[in-house]
Amino acid sequence: MTKAVRYDEFGGIDVLRLDEIARPVPQDGQVLVETRAAGINPGEAAIRTGSMADIFPSTFPSGQGSDVAGVVTEVGLGVDEFSVGDEIIGFSNTRSAQAELVVVDVDNLTPKPPRVSWEVAGSLYVAGSAAWGAVHSVRLRKGDTVVVSAAAGGVGSLVVQLARRAGATVIGLAGRNNHEWLRSHDVIPVEYGDGVIDRIRDAAPSGIEAFIDTHGGGYVELALALGIDAERIDTIADFSAAAKHGVKTEPGPDAEPGAQVLAELAALIAEGHLEVPIANVYPLAQVRLAYAELERRHTHGKIVLVP
Structure with a gap:
């Protein structure tokens, strides 16, 4: 037994x-x-x-x-x-x-x-694959600016690191107690809550190309209000909003997480490139x-x- x-x-x-x-x-x-x-x-x-x-x-x-x-x-x-x-x-x-x-x-x-x-x-596996897939889904490129909700959570903490590795400027939405960790990973911290859209705009005066939502609860609508194209918004948490607004919820046809991605993420951790x-x-x-x-x-x- x-x-x-x-x-x-x-x-x-x-x-x-x-x-x-x-x-x-x-x-x-x-x-x-x-x-x-x-x-x-x-x-x-x-x-x-x-x-x-x-x-x-x-x-x-x-x-x-x-x-x-x-x-x-x-x-x-x-x-x-x-x-x-x-x-x-x-x-x-x-x-x-x-x-x-x-x-x-x-x-x-x-x-x-x-x-x-x-x-x-x-x-x-679950958090790593979700993070890996979301970053691939919004097609991050060097020079892009991306906003990540719940940026210090189980998935968000990996998203911000993978987005930085892709060459993007990353704005991480999180409580103040997690801002120092975000800064230590070259992420621009922004506190969530009332007025967050203005704080995001202040942090990205040149505009924002992508948004990755790992929390739900209105962030899809916030991303659209920022003027981000639906094709470059991904949510792993708000499927009803995704269906309503046509944003992404999956890694996409060129990104299928599995054992190969698991091996890739494990290697990054072993080499000190991912925490x-x-x-x-x-x-x-x-x-x-x-x-x-x-x-x-x-x-x-x-x-x-x-x-």
Whole structure:
């Protein structure tokens, strides 16, 4: 037997529990991973509440989580790429990563570089892929100016760094307590809240070419009010506004995040070119506390579960 996060119905954090389940068995083309770290994400909370049931239907009992990093403990038939004992970063497409043992398709894995910590590795896929895809979606070029909402959050903190690597001037919307971190990464900090549109204009007197929204709640409309073309606005959080105004919500046809992108991001981290801030680490048994913190939406960086 082994332990995994489960829930039997849609609801708040109180539906989450840690269950004893049968040991998973890898099938052809799969490996069994002993989890060292598993990141948590706002999308998982939305799926658990049922607010995204039309896009991500659930069957119960449901597991939870996509991000995972750990050690290969068993391999299925036809797996030559990885062996028992290999340290990996990966992702599950079956909402099962928040567990002691996780079955993962071999195509969803990449080796973990030694210089990447378990906490960072285990929180990389969802936020990293979203950030990578958003930057590619708005086609950032050297000399562009881009605004990023929730710029110090789990996704936003990666967006601003990747946008700087693309050669853009980056304006990051965040609370004052995160402004020093943004400045240290060559990002122009602007406080969110009343009057933010005027503060953005003051920070970008020559104009703004793109906007990446990682928070939702009116930022698509704000981007349009700034005169930014819909083709260069991307939101990962406000799908109704995207549908209404025709802005982007996906990486686009030339950007398909997967294991290759995961490997690229891990290499940047290992080489010191990309930082993944870790806001907090919780034991798996405290999954409710972890999501309670996440859903307050004021963390700087990622929250991670460890067995």
